[in-house]
Amino acid sequence: MNKKTLLLSSLVPLLLVGAYFLFFHTPTPRVLVFSKTEGYRHASIEPGIEAIRRLGAEHGFEVEATEDAALFNQRDLARFNAVVFLSTTGxxxxxxxxxxxxxxxxxxxxxxxxxxxxxxxxxxxxxxxxIGGYFTSHPGNPNVREGTLHVADASHPSTEHLPDPWVRTDEWYDFRDRNPDVHVLLNIDETTYKRADEHPAPAPRPIAWYHEFDGGRAWYTALGHTAESFAEPLFLEHLLGGIEWAIGDGKPVDFGAETVMPEENRFTKTVMDQNLNEPMELDFLDPDRIIFVERKGAIKIHDLQAGRTETIATLDVFTGEEEGLLGVAVDPNYAENHWIYLSYSHPVDSLINLSRFVLEGNVLDRASEKVLLSVPVQRHQCCHVGGSVEFDGQGNLFFSIGDNTNPFASDGYAPIDERQGPRVCKDNDDTRNCNRSPWDAQKSSANTQDLRGKILRITPQPDGTYTIPEGNLFSDPAEGRPEIYVMGNRNPFRLAIDRHTGYLYWGRSGRMPGMTTRCADRKATTRSTRRARPASSAGPTSSGTTSPTATTTSPRARAARPSTRCGPSTTRPTTPAPACCRPPSRRSSGIPTAPRPSFRSSAAAAATPWPGLSTTTTTTPPLTSNSPATTTASCSSTTGSGTGLPW
Structure with a gap:
């Protein structure tokens, strides 16, 4: 055997070992135990750290303990598979x-x-x-008591070894803001540790749970107050099962995954232009040019390379009552067809138009206008016109329109006013023998035959017409306008489509009622809402979640009919409700019940399956009244709308 053969024969095993470690070997899992406290500090923290170190040494994972929050950065966290919050506070x-x-x-x-x-x-x-819920309280005098636990799920590694019932001593927490999506592992029987004067719950309630959350895994146990817990075999097995489940397959975390939001330092703020006059919406014509519109009618293009903005045209638009040049969208095939879409208020007629124009370079061809849609509106009173325009990844065009209703004369109630008369009322205080339709959203957002208070979805065609994509809310024109994708909206002001999931998002302003009633949703809100299917948001009888709005007629509008139940915009039969809920309106020309759609939206055709819930993020200013902030009445309809129910 020559030297070359001998060298190769000795290298082969090394190469095989290297390949194994490269492709098959999983590094030893690492766990970070974090025990920083800004409130009460538990005496069990130090025994807990030592117990977790022993569990790691015995079961094959490394443990690092710290109270230094500076480790919470991508570089350091990437070294770990799981993080343990050990009785942290504050x-x-x-x-x-x-x-x-x-x-x-x-x-x-x-x-x-x-x-x-x-x-x-x-x-x-x-x-x-x-975490799945926030601590609110625990019994006192004494705070540590013997209680009885019951196993709710014996298939999980953190509970499969436990007896049922399990009697042990600990400090038993009460919770608020429980996440309903967690899987319960253990329940505690309050009657076994609370006295009668402490009002124990009659049925066992959760005390430990787990769930997959936002791309990762979370496990929580309320046990572990006492130092003795961390010498207790059953509790240590419970804890070990939770840690090993959280570690998962032991593979390193992937900060490049699509589920991970970008790092903050990837974003920089650059002021491209300023001193604008009510800018409304923007879109990219190409990587170097941004088109945006101002409400008074100006159409502008900003050149990113030159750092310059040019007003290329000014449309003649009606600008009263919040109207004007409202939205812009660039055709997905703009590089070939040079089409842009504008939503604007006709300068003479009471119409909001959705039109297509040809834009060559920086020259808008006004004679090329093709009006796809004209939505009749009332201009006696403001407010709520919407006007956002957005394409999805399938070539469908979304168009939002507000409810075209004045909300300021309803004494904080939902804008429902059915008083009739031979003329339209002049202002908020004009109420004698006149028509109050501009103050009644039932004519629009709750009306299946009216395009106001809606988000529409159409497919533009080359000849300037449009077709209806499969999966909108109404398939039968006798029941509702086929363009409707979402109905029951107050003012869906701006739209956005998530290009990865196909979900539709829209921002809207919520109501700001000021009265006291058990059916009043008293929050002044700004909301961001997500949809993967067509739906009704149930306005004006619901505020976009399944919580009610105050649908009683205001003290100024007692001429309206008595109310019996919620409606009109529901997707399922309504259930009996308090007297503050309303029947279908005499102003609505549509049906009283919005149907369940038979298809999934093509907007999310390529998206990850999702159950059809709408997620609403709400920003609520402090209440200015001493009245309760929430309602105890069940005044909402049973709809698949807002943050409500699955289809």
Whole structure:
């Protein structure tokens, strides 16, 4: 055997070993135990750290413990498979660290929360959903008591070994803001540790749970208050099962996954233009040019390379009552056809037009206008015109229109006013023998034969007409306009399509009622709503979630009919409701019940399956009244709308 053969024969085993480690070997899982406290500090933290170290040594995962929040950055978190919050309390992460931790979970990381981890980060809603619920209280005098636990799921590695019932001593937490999507592992029987004067719940309620969340995994147990817990075999097996489940397959987290939001430092703010006159909407003509419109009629193009904005045209538009040049969208095939779409208020006729124009370079050909849609509106009173225009990935065009209703004369109630008369009322205080239709949203958002208060979806055609894509809300024109994709809206102001999922998002302003009634949704809100299917948001009888609005006629509008039940915009038969809910309106020319669509939206045809819920993010200013902030009446319709029900 020559030297070359000998060298090759000795290299082959090394290459095979290297290939194995490269392609098949999974690194030893690593767990970060974080125990920073900004509130009460539990004496069980140090015993807990040592117990988790022993579990790691015995079961094949490495443990690093810290109270230094500076480790919450991508570089350091990427070294771990799971993070344990061991009885943390208070606000323990700053804004940047919160973002880093959320990205870790989205990258496939695991989370384990022990005991007071639920007494942490109350002002961070994402964490509240991750942890599954916030601590509110525990019994006192004494706070540590013997209680009885029941196993709700014996198939999970953290509970499969436990006896049922399981009697042990601990400090038993009560919770608020429970996440309904968690899978319950253990329930606690309050009657076994609370006295009668402490009002124990009659049925066992959750005390430990798990769920897959935002790309990662989260496991929580409220057990572990006492130092003795971390020497208790059954509790340690419970904890070990939770940690191993959170670690998952042990593969490193992937910060490049599509589920991970971009790092903050990837974004920079550049002021491209300023001192604009009510800019409304923008779109890209090409990578170097942005077209945007202003409400008073100006159409402008900003050249990114030159750093210059040019007004290329000014449309003659009606600008009263919030109307004007409202939206713009660039055709997906603009490079070939040079088409843009504008929504604007006709300068003379009471119409909002959706039109197509030819834009060659910076020259708008006004004679090329093709009016796809004209929506009749009332111009006696403001408000709510919408006007956003957006294409999805399938070539369908979404167009939003507000409810065209004045909300300021309803005494804080939903804008429902059915008083009739030979003339239209002049203003909020003009109520004698006149028509109050401009103050009644039932004519528009709740009307299946009216395009106002809707988000429409159409497919533009080359000849300037349009077709109806499969899957809109109404397939029978006798029931509703086929263009309608979402109905029951107050003012769907701006639209956006997620290019990865196909979901439709829209921003809208919520109501700001000021009266006291058990059926009043008293929040002044700004909402962002997501949809993957056509739906009704149930306005004006519901505020876009399944919570009710105050649908009683205001004290100024007692001439309206008595109310019996919620409607009109429902997707299922209504159930008996308080007297503040309303029947179908005399102003609505449509049907009283919006049907369940028979198809999934093509807007999300290529998207990950999703059950059809609408997710609403709400920003609520502080209440200015001493009245309760929430209602106890069940005044909403049983719709698949807002943050409501699946189809």
């Amino acid at each position: 606000d323990i992460l700053d804004d940047a660290q919160q973002i880093a931790f959320a990205r870790f979970i989205q990258a496939g990381g695991g989370f384990v929360g022990i005991h007071a981890a639920s007494d942490t980060e109350y002002g961070w809603p994402w964490y509240g959903r991750l």
